[in-house]
Amino acid sequence: MSHYPLSIMNLVKNISRLPGIGEKTAERLTMHIIRSPIKEVEQLSLSILETRKKIRSCSICFGLSDSDICNTCSDGTRDNSLVCVVEQPADMVAIEKSGIFKGTYHILQGVMSPMNGIGPDDIRLKELLSRIKGNNIKEVILATSTTIEGEATASYIAQCLENSPVKATRIASGIPIGGDLKYIDQVTIKRAMETRYDI
Numbered sequence: 001m002s003h004y005p006l007s008i009m010n011l012v013k014n015i016s017r018l019p020g021i022g023e024k025t026a027e028r029l030t031m032h033i034i035r036s037p038i039k040e041v042e043q044l045s046l047s048i049l050e051t052r053k054k055i056r057s058c059s060i061c062f063g064l065s066d067s068d069i070c071n072t073c074s075d076g077t078r079d080n081s082l083v084c085v086v087e088q089p090a091d092m093v094a095i096e097k098s099g100i101f102k103g104t105y106h107i108l109q110g111v112m113s114p115m116n117g118i119g120p121d122d123i124r125l126k127e128l129l130s131r132i133k134g135n136n137i138k139e140v141i142l143a144t145s146t147t148i149e150g151e152a153t154a155s156y157i158a159q160c161l162e163n164s165p166v167k168a169t170r171i172a173s174g175i176p177i178g179g180d181l182k183y184i185d186q187v188t189i190k191r192a193m194e195t196r197y198d199i
Contacts, residue, residue, distance in 0.1 A: 008034070060131070062107040062124050064089045072096075072105060079103045081138040085128065085157065087111050087145060095143065103141070106131065111149040112156060120156065128157070132166055139167045146173050146191070 004012070008030055016026035033041055057063070058070035065071070072078060072092075082103025086092050092105045108123040120126075132140065142157055144150035158168040174192030175184055184192075 057107075057109075061092075061105045062109055062127065063092055063105060077102075081136055082141065083128075083131070083137055083139070084141040084143050085154075086143050087150065087153075091143065091145075108144070108153070111144060111147075111153040113149045123153070125157070125160075129160060132161070132164065137166055139169060141169050141171060143171045146187075 011030045011033070012023065012026045015021055015029050016023050018026075021029070033044070054066050055064055056066075056068075058065040058073055059068050060073040061070060063070050063072065079102050082101075083106050084092075084095060084101060084103055085106045085108060086095070087108050087110060089107055092107060095101050095105075106124065106128045108125065108128070110118060110123040112118055112120060112123065128140075131137070140157070140161060142154040144154045154170055158170075161168045172195050174188060174195055175181065181189070
């Protein structure tokens with residue numbers, strides 16, 4: 001590394017700060033950038049700057065958006081009576097890619113984790129509850145992760161909705177399609193057994 005000019009070393013160092021990018025990958029990306037036409041490099045740097053400046057949280061669901069209200073929330077064809085609660089924008093994108101869900105979302109921007117000092121006030125829970133009160137929402141689908149924190153967050157939200165007319169449901173979890181039982185952990189097997197259904 002020390003044999004490179006300072007400008008290259010700085011670029012490698014900055015790229016390697018990105019999650020999942022080690023020094024070798026950062027070095028390869030830097031070499032690719034150096035060999036690329038200047039126009040492409042300008043487009044890359046401008047798109048990074050533009051994205052960082054433009055992206056904000058949607059004022060309704062708290063997903064990522066270029067404007068005050070995201071594309072999903074402003075889509076008149078979505079079923080506004082269904083709200084799927086997820087932890088992060090990437091979870092919403094994963095569900096959207098499946099093409100199966102036609103309702104709306106609420107991104108908590110985290111999960112409750114008392115061990116780390118994260119309580120109900122530290123995630124977008126108040127906003128979810130006030131959104132439920134003010135709109136004709138019939139069902140809240142809790143799609144938080146199956147970690148201890150994700151489960152605790154889903155249980156807490158379900159408790160908050162116990163005395164409301166809104167139905168709280170939890171996404172199913174268990175043995176993945178094509179999964180081999182001998183490689184599945186006990187917690188997943190337990191959940192699969194508990195959520196079994198008639199065929």
